[in-house]
Amino acid sequence: xxxxxxxxxxxxxxxxxxxxxxxxxxxxxxxxxxxxxxxxxxxxxxxxxxxxxxxxxxxxxxxxxxxxxxxxxxxxxxxxxxxxxxxxxxxxxxxxxxxxxxxxxxxxxxxxxxxxxxxxxxxxxxxxxxxxxxxxxxxxxxxxxxxxxxxxxxxxxxxxxxxxxxxxxxxxxxxxxxxxxxxxxxxxxxxxxxxxxxxxxxxxxxxxxxxxxxxxxxxxxxxxxxxxxxxxxxxxxxxxxxxxxxxxxxxxxxxxxxxxxxxxxxxxxxxxxxxxxxxxxxxxxxxxxxxxxxxxxxxxxxxxxxxxxxxxxxxxxxxxxxxxxxxxxxxxxxxxxxxxxxxxxxxxxxxxxxxxxxxxxxxxxxxxxxxxxxxxxxxxxxxxxxxxxxxxxxxxxxxxxxxxxxxxxxxxxxxxxxxxxxxxxxxxxxxxxxxxxxxxxxxxxxxxxxxxxxxxxxxxxxxxxxxxxxxxxxxxxxxxxxxxxxxxxxxxxxxxxxxxxxxxxxxxxxxxxxxxxxxxxxxxxxxxxxxxxxxxxxxxxxxxxxxxxxxxxxxxxxxxxxxxxxxxxxxxxxxxxxxxxxxxxxxxxxxxxxxxxxxxxxxxxxxxxxxxxxxxxxxxxxxxxxxxxxxx
Amino acid sequence: xxxxxxxxxxxxxxxxxxxxxxxxxxxxxxxxxxxxxxxxxxxxxxxxxxxxxxxxxxxxxxxxxxxxxxxxxxxxxxxxxxxxxxxxxxxxxxxxxxxxxxxxxxxxxxxxxxxxxxxxxxxxxxxxxxxxxxxxxxxxxxxxxxxxxxxxxxxxxxxxxxxxxxxxxxxxxxxxxxxxxxx
Numbered sequence: 001x002x003x004x005x006x007x008x009x010x011x012x013x014x015x016x017x018x019x020x021x022x023x024x025x026x027x028x029x030x031x032x033x034x035x036x037x038x039x040x041x042x043x044x045x046x047x048x049x050x051x052x053x054x055x056x057x058x059x060x061x062x063x064x065x066x067x068x069x070x071x072x073x074x075x076x077x078x079x080x081x082x083x084x085x086x087x088x089x090x091x092x093x094x095x096x097x098x099x100x101x102x103x104x105x106x107x108x109x110x111x112x113x114x115x116x117x118x119x120x121x122x123x124x125x126x127x128x129x130x131x132x133x134x135x136x137x138x139x140x141x142x143x144x145x146x147x148x149x150x151x152x153x154x155x156x157x158x159x160x161x162x163x164x165x166x167x168x169x170x171x172x173x174x175x176x177x178x179x180x181x182x183x184x185x186x187x188x189x190x191x192x193x194x195x196x197x198x199x200x201x202x203x204x205x206x207x208x209x210x211x212x213x214x215x216x217x218x219x220x221x222x223x224x225x226x227x228x229x230x231x232x233x234x235x236x237x238x239x240x241x242x243x244x245x246x247x248x249x250x251x252x253x254x255x256x257x258x259x260x261x262x263x264x265x266x267x268x269x270x271x272x273x274x275x276x277x278x279x280x281x282x283x284x285x286x287x288x289x290x291x292x293x294x295x296x297x298x299x300x301x302x303x304x305x306x307x308x309x310x311x312x313x314x315x316x317x318x319x320x321x322x323x324x325x326x327x328x329x330x331x332x333x334x335x336x337x338x339x340x341x342x343x344x345x346x347x348x349x350x351x352x353x354x355x356x357x358x359x360x361x362x363x364x365x366x367x368x369x370x371x372x373x374x375x376x377x378x379x380x381x382x383x384x385x386x387x388x389x390x391x392x393x394x395x396x397x398x399x400x401x402x403x404x405x406x407x408x409x410x411x412x413x414x415x416x417x418x419x420x421x422x423x424x425x426x427x428x429x430x431x432x433x434x435x436x437x438x439x440x441x442x443x444x445x446x447x448x449x450x451x452x453x454x455x456x457x458x459x460x461x462x463x464x465x466x467x468x469x470x471x472x473x474x475x476x477x478x479x480x481x482x483x484x485x486x487x488x489x490x491x492x493x494x495x496x497x498x499x500x501x502x503x504x505x506x507x508x509x510x511x512x513x514x515x516x517x518x519x520x521x522x523x524x525x526x527x528x529x530x531x532x533x534x535x536x537x538x539x540x541x542x543x544x545x546x547x548x549x550x551x552x553x554x555x556x557x558x559x560x561x562x563x564x565x566x567x568x569x570x571x572x573x574x575x576x577x578x579x580x581x582x583x584x585x586x587x588x589x590x591x592x593x594x595x596x597x598x599x600x601x602x603x604x605x606x607x608x609x610x611x612x613x614x615x616x617x618x619x620x621x622x623x624x625x626x627x628x629x630x631x632x
Numbered sequence: 633x634x635x636x637x638x639x640x641x642x643x644x645x646x647x648x649x650x651x652x653x654x655x656x657x658x659x660x661x662x663x664x665x666x667x668x669x670x671x672x673x674x675x676x677x678x679x680x681x682x683x684x685x686x687x688x689x690x691x692x693x694x695x696x697x698x699x700x701x702x703x704x705x706x707x708x709x710x711x712x713x714x715x716x717x718x719x720x721x722x723x724x725x726x727x728x729x730x731x732x733x734x735x736x737x738x739x740x741x742x743x744x745x746x747x748x749x750x751x752x753x754x755x756x757x758x759x760x761x762x763x764x765x766x767x768x769x770x771x772x773x774x775x776x777x778x779x780x781x782x783x784x785x786x787x788x789x790x791x792x793x794x795x796x797x798x799x800x801x802x803x804x805x806x807x808x809x810x811x812x813x814x815x
Binding site: 155156159160163164184220221222223329330331332333334344345346349350351352353 | 639640641642643657658662665666669670673703706707710711713714715716717718719813
């Protein structure tokens with residue numbers, strides 16, 4: 001992205017003279033102390049403001065107008081800048097950093113193409129409520145709106161996909177805007193906030209001070225997240241729980257964001273309710289807990305969807321009843337009263353009618369609910385739990401547990417996921433890509449810890465795994481960070497192999513290579529009558545690729561080799577990759593075709609078997625039906 | 633397991649009607665764009681929009697009319713309220729309000745028809761603000777339906793140009809939406 005003018009060759013006398021002159025000019029710009037504030041330019045104020053917010057890592061890529069910031073980074077050594085190979089990876093890495101740590105992720109790009117490359121990562125964070133502060137440089141004030149070199153209306157572009165955005169034209173605004181951006185990103189329903197800063201603002205002198213949290217809040221009269229649920233509604237919820245015979249908890253990302261896992265478990269234990277989870281809710285409960293029932297939705301466990309369809313009370317907490325969760329709303333949980341707890345009032349009543357809506361933060365609401373909850377004697381729910389256990393046994397019998405790691409004589413993807421997770425005693429952070437691999441991770445990752453599962457749920461962004469796992473590895477150095485990607489998604493962002501090698505970021509990569517766009521192939525098989533197109537995917541020799549980039553790699557094609565390869569990758573100092581050659585035509589089952597209901601699951605195990613369909617309507621869906629959504 | 637016989641109803645009654653939404657927003661560049669962009673992205677069609685500064689120079693007032701069922705419109709109001717620069721949103725459709733619109737109507741006129749046009753205007757509490765050789769401009773203030781009627785009556789003379797501001801509303805009595813904005 002960088003467009004540098006002609007510069008004298010490094011090391012020449014002319015170069016050192018030019019460098020001296022430049023540093024002198026920078027010093028001059030920073031002089032003139034007033035009001036006891038350290039003299040500095042806008043770029044300095046930006047670094048201070050980020051550090052004051054508790055962030056110590058920036059994922060970025062330099063370019064012309066953002067260079068004033070790179071010029072002062074050396075003077076803020078506490079701030080680690082990690083140079084990526086493409087700005088999209090910077091936004092995904094900041095996202096992974098935020099998801100794994102719960103802190104705000106920070107990424108950086110220059111104007112024009114640097115900024116537009118960040119957009120996919122911004123959208124990903126927006127749809128999944130991930131706190132990001134995205135900083136871009138922009139052209140000097142006088143050139144704004146003139147179609148200058150590398151100028152684009154980036155705030156116009158990010159407006160509909162950020163929680164808020166800013167165009168900063170003066171150095172004096174920087175401390176307040178950055179503090180406000182962090183506050184908005186992390187509070188309420190989190191999300192990405194974009195700050196576009198002109199070159200003049202980065203280079204201008206300022207004595208502006210950094211505001212306190214109270215000052216930031218006072219400046220935002222239109223922003224008051226509602227944390228506490230209405231006491232009357234919470235009392236009604238306690239009554240509903242006491243009267244329910246077949247209650248099910250639907251836990252979502254909001255529980256993790258609110259850090260309410262403990263309160264959730266207390267509620268489930270007190271009222272003896274099984275906990276199910278959405279894709280982004282994975283990790284709300286240790287999956288080995290007796291009350292952990294499983295993952296719901298389009299590719300969720302059949303027993304979980306069955307429990308939901310037969311429930312008399314659904315308690316949705318920090319989730320949004322999206323189409324991948326409910327399928328056809330008309331046939332969703334027909335006997336259930338729906339309780340919907342969410343911090344965002346706009347989510348209530350958007351996709352389903354809530355019989356009992358509660359607007360509030362999951363932790364606050366559960367804290368208020370617990371003292372009102374009538375303790376339920378587990379013996380009163382014996383029949384219910386016995387039935388749930390039977391359904392679970394049936395549904396798990398049709399999973400990889402029966403396959404012995406083989407499918408059509410080759411390696412089975414779900415087996416690989418389970419062994420990768422087992423290699424770190426189910427304590428690693430697993431970052432999925434998008435497609436079949438994402439569903440296998442969700443189903444077989446065996447998660448035991450909050451924030452150990454990272455996945456692009458809302459936007460479904462292929463190419464997410466490697467850069468986001470990079471962010472998780474830096475955010476939580478004490479845990480192993482795996483990127484589990486298909487060969488499609490991996491090839492979208494594999495340039496970041498250079499980043500993890502250069503920065504010694506110990507990401508372990510499980511490449512699930514079926515030489516296909518697997519989910520596309522699955523949809524073309526099931527929904528489009530076997531009319532395959534553009535699902536065959538050639539790739540490089542990944543061992544040679546890794547050798548070229550300089551990281552160790554292993555190729556595995558047999559189940560008995562999996563554990564040793566995982567152990568070797570974990571033992572490697574720094575990043576490593578395992579190239580798993582998995583079955584080429586393995587589908588993710590069960591599957592609810594888009595537009596169908598949770599009772600219309602297609603389930604099939606073994607190529608010689610027939611599709612098993614339950615419910616009133618068949619599995620075939622009309623590809624022209626706009627309700628059907630799409631693959632990936 | 634079979635699909636239950638009772639189908640779950642989708643949000644909203646499906647009964648569409650016109651709603652009046654008042655939003656108090658920060659008076660800053662780009663806020664109108666944020667509101668318009670949100671309405672576009674979420675598939676709400678703005679029938680009319682009137683914007684002006686309020687009694688306080690740092691806030692503006694927007695009056696939007698949108699057509700939809702109650703859940704659709706409530707969703708629009710909730711999404712609007714999520715914008716950081718939006719301080720207050722209220723659906724005032726069913727409240728006791730004064731709703732007025734302003735219109736300028738340029739009507740084709742001859743020596744013969746001019747007195748008729750003037751009398752039509754006067755009957756409708758409107759006034760003629762410009763008299764030309766071949767046209768007159770009628771200025772009308774009132775409820776949108778009153779203006780609709782006037783426009784229909786003037787149409788027989790030939791309307792050369794018509795501009796309407798869209799509705800602005802204010803609640804009757806002493807209540808003030810602006811005073812409800814917490815600062």
